[in-house]
Amino acid sequence: MKPGLAKGLAVTLRTMMRRSGTRQYPEAAPDLAPRSRGVIALFEENCTVCMLCARECPDWCIYIDSHKETMPAEGSARPRSRNVLDRFAIDYSLCMYCGICVEVCPFDALFWSPEFEYAAYDIAELTHERERLREWMWTVPPPQAHEPNADPPKELR
Numbered sequence: 001m002k003p004g005l006a007k008g009l010a011v012t013l014r015t016m017m018r019r020s021g022t023r024q025y026p027e028a029a030p031d032l033a034p035r036s037r038g039v040i041a042l043f044e045e046n047c048t049v050c051m052l053c054a055r056e057c058p059d060w061c062i063y064i065d066s067h068k069e070t071m072p073a074e075g076s077a078r079p080r081s082r083n084v085l086d087r088f089a090i091d092y093s094l095c096m097y098c099g100i101c102v103e104v105c106p107f108d109a110l111f112w113s114p115e116f117e118y119a120a121y122d123i124a125e126l127t128h129e130r131e132r133l134r135e136w137m138w139t140v141p142p143p144q145a146h147e148p149n150a151d152p153p154k155e156l157r
Helices: 002-019 050-054 102-106 130-137
Strands: 040-041 061-071 080-091 112-115
Touching: 040 130, 050 061, 050 102, 080 130, 102 112, 112 130
Parallel strands: none
Antiparallel strands: 040 112, 061 080
C-alpha cells in the first residue's frame, strides 16, 4: 500500500470516529462572528440624503427619495434649505453585501447588523423600507476596542 493512500485512509477513519457537531438551527442559535455581515441598518438621524451610498452601489439596490425644505436662518437674509428624507429602501434581492455603501457613508448613517433572519416567500417582500432598516439599527454591536499597543487613530494625532 502506498504511503499517500494510507495517510488519506487514516484521516478518513479519524474523522468517521469523531462525534458530529451539527446544530439544529431554529432551536439553537448559531455562533456568529463578532462583526458578521447580516443586513444593512439605517441610523436615519445621521442621513443627510447626500445620495453617495446609492451612487456608489454596484447593484443599484438602494432607493432614496427626498425633498428640500426651506427654513429661516437667524441672522441671515436668505433662508436655508436642507434635504429631508422621504424614502430609504434597500432591495436585498439585488444586494450582494459588498459593504461599499457602509464604507462611503460620510455621516455614519449605515451600519452592518448581524441580523440574518429576513427570508420571504415573495421576492417583492425583500425590499425593506426605512422603518425596517431603523429596527435593525438597535441590533448593531458596539465597535471593537482598539488593540492595546496599536497606534492612536489619525483623528487623535
